[in-house]
Amino acid sequence: MLNVRDLRAHYGQVQALYGLDLALEEGSLTALLGANGAGKTTTLRAICNMVRSTGSIEFDGGSLSNRSTENIVRLGIAHVPQGRGTFTSMTVEENLHLGAIIRQDKSGVASDIEHIYAYFPVLKVRHTQQAGTLSGGEQQMLAVARALMLRPRLMLLDEPSFGLAPMIVRELFKILGKINREDKVTILVVEQNAQLALELADRAYVIETGRIVMSGRAADIASNDDVRRSYLGY
Ligand SMILES: Nc1ncnc2c1ncn2[C@@H]1O[C@H](COP(=O)(O)OP(=O)(O)O)[C@@H](O)[C@H]1O
Ligand SMILES: [Mg+2]
Known part of the structure; x- marks a missing residue:
């Protein structure tokens, strides 16, 4: 459904993404994991064309590169930014x-x-x-x-667990799982809480300084002790 290739993004002189590849299957629930500053938020912003980037981003086989953020929303991509963004x-x-x-x-x-x-x-x-x-x-x-x-057909969530008590996070993740299964919304969720995200997701990508360093089935990543220790810190 979503195919991202060789994605690079800059903030002025600062490069945040260094050729990132990512693919989402329709109906999947994918976690994008990584430490603070790794480039997770930038990846979601680049998909929505909120930050200048190069590379290719295809949704349903069509390029998103020259579309406005509003136009991308109209295609069915909803972005829940970091820090919630409700009208208080x-x-x-x-x-x-x-x-x-x-x-x-x-x-x-x-x-x-x-x-x-x-x-x-x-x-x-x-x-x-x-x-x-x-x-x-x-x-x-x-x-x-x-x-x-x-x-939306695709929902991008940026650290929905941020600042929430573990019990609330579990409740929220349970609902996200239901939305994915019952409403058939494809989900890409950015998380620092790797352990919980891997319980929720079917697939996961691990990003480190603007590059994907690991990807696969969430269950495989969660059960690989080396990967967990090296990349996920638990
Ligand atoms: N508005 C900005 N201006 C300059 N650099 C930025 C800006 N936003 C993010 N960065 C830099 O880009 C890199 C990736 O940031 P970000 O995508 O926010 O990481 P994450 O969401 O994984 O914590 C970091 O090095 C960060 O300092
Ligand atoms: Mg972020």
């Missing part, structure tokens, strides 16, 4: 409606909101509450929920 002064439900703002099929929006509340019952309970007053975990759930309102 708006209510939960207003945030969900905003997520659907580019959709043509307005009739499906109300039923999608109910569908999403089934995944995240706490958001239904809090639907009139300002997003900024939610707990960290609830805000992250809202960020994911808002992205789902696009009815």
